[in-house]
Amino acid sequence: MNRRSLLKGGLLAGLAAPFTGIKDVIAKPIGGSKKAKNIIMLVSDGMSTGTLNMADIYSNRILGVGSKWLNLYRDNKGVRALMDTASANSMVTDSAAASSSWGGGMRINNGSLNVGPKGEKPQPILQKFKEKGKKVGCVTTVPITHATPAGFCVNIDNRGGQDIIAEIYLGLKFDVMMGGGHKYFGDKRPGGNLIPKYLTQGYKVAENRNEMLALDNSKPVLGLFAEDGMPYEVDRKHDESLLKSTPSLAEMTVKAIDLMKDHKNGFVLQVEGGKVDWAAHSNDVSGLIFDQLAFDEAVGKALEFAERDGETLVIITTDHGNSNPGLFNANDNNRKFDGLKNFKRSNTWLLAQLNQSFSEQKIIDLIKENQGFNMKSEDVKFLMNHFKDITPDQLYNESNLPFYEYGKILGKYTDVQWAGMNHSGDYVELTMFGPGSESLKPFVKNYELHNFMLKAAEMPESFLVKS
Structure with missing residues (x-):
């Protein structure tokens, strides 16, 4: 195992102090650098620094x-950097361009997946690793055809073509693909049901938690555990039927590692906490924090494996910030923030239960039962008045629920407030552990991770993207 300080270099030592809170930020790696046989890249999609905090x-x-x-960071075991997340046409990236920067090694325009501004189509990184004999896979809490996993896998000029991406995956025959998005594969798919074709091509298809747990590594795996995105973790944990039917991100991560870890040439796995981004777009504090904690549980499982294995590089980051939430000072904010432990449901779940025929008391009781606090009468009136006044075209809000208004109300009861409802151009946290991590520079651009991963695994020079 290689260890070094979170940041290195004389000039950067001064910068490190406010981040690390330690005096001596320069340490020598323990052991020498060696090849990363395996790589696990974990992405908390849309994670602002406030979310992590x-x-x-x-x-x-x-x-x-x-x-x-x-x-x-506390144990001085990881190597830490900041990462610039811009796309080719914007300082504020979307998830497709962000993931493609890692997947294809170049910046592309928002909305595209590994199709450059001039029509370039770089070979996605999981195709490269698969070509050189590694097992490869992706797991996510949103559709497996969504932008972040797809950016490691395919070339397509429109991230919205998820039914097409599902068909492209069939031809790639990657080893493990698990998440939501059943509607892009099954009977609801516009172009027809692909699942029989996957079975014919030798895949095992799992559609619930028990089927996933029973999988072995004899065939490639497609796991589809929700029609669209998987449930928010706060909802999953408080619903017995979801606990039985739907795996957590950590469970999917452990299973994916188990399915690929014995391969003689190693494996590369991308893990995405995709619902963190959806919660940020919705200003949903319980959705956000409990999905971030579920992502962190997956981080823990990856690190446990890497420490035992000694040949696995773990990369932990986000593709961009989103809505810049934070805990703000107010009266009694410790007690208010701690009240999140009483939340049993996400804002998405709760708002979907409401309609304007409900009495004020019924709404107060519903919120108390599911989110643990007594909402004041004036806040209930404000909320119900705004059911008629929804901003159109909000992302992941097909039901036109008053996410912004409810998030603003909850700021009074949790002291968590939001800067907006969309992506931000912040530099983001990037952390590594394991062989290859000692080569991480303190500041990188997102597309540089493509070659970084290839070099860590000692892939041939011909696979590197030329700058």
Whole structure:
């Protein structure tokens, strides 16, 4: 195992202090660098720094232990950097361009997947690793055809063509693909049901948690556990039927590693906490924090494997910030923030239960039962008045629910507030552990990770993208 300081270099030592809180940020790696036989890249989609911070605060205060991600910093075990996330045509990227920067090694325009501004089509990185004999896969809590996993896999000029991406995956025959998105493969798919074709091509198809747990590594795997995105973790954990039918991100991660870890040439796995981004777009505090904690559990499982294995590079990051939430000072904010432990449901679930025929008391009781606090009468009136006044075309809000208004109300009861409802151009956290991590520079651009991963695995020079 290689260890070094979170940031290195004389000039950067001064910058490191506010991040790390330690005096000596320069340390020598333990052992020498060696080839990364395996790579696990974990992406908390749309994770602003405030999201990472609040999940760690919650974990410390309520669960009694720091988050796995930030414990790497506390224990001086991870290598840390900041990453510029811009796309080819914007300082503020979308998930397709962000993932394609990693997948294809170049910046592309928002909305495309590994199709450059001049029509370039770089070979996606999982295709490269598969070509050289590794097992490869993706797991996510959103559709497996969504932008972040697809950016590691395919070339298509429109991220919205998820039914087409599902068909492209069939030809790639990657080893493990698990998440949501059944409607892009099954009977509801516009171009026809692809699942029989997957079975004919030798895939095992799992459609619930028990079927996933029973999988072995004799055939490639397609796991589809929801029609669209998988449930928010706060909803899954408080619904017995979902607990039985739907795996957590950590369970999918463990299973994917188990299915590929014995391969003689190693494996490359991408893991995405995709619903973190959806919660940020919705200003949904419980959706956000509990999905970030579910992502952190997957981080922990990847790190446990990497520490045992000794040949696995773990990369932990996000593709961009989203909505820049944070915990703000107000009266009694410790108690208010701690009240999140009483949340049993996401805002998405709760708002979907409401209609304007409900009495004020019925709404107060519903919120108390499912989110644990007593909403004031004036806030209930404000909320119900705004059911008629929804901003159209909000992302992931097909039901036109008052996400913005409810998020603003909840700020009074949790002291968590939001800067907006969309992506931000922030530099983001990038953390590595394991062989190859000692080569990480303190500041990188997103597309540089493509060659970084190839070099860590000692792939042939011909696979590197020329700058």
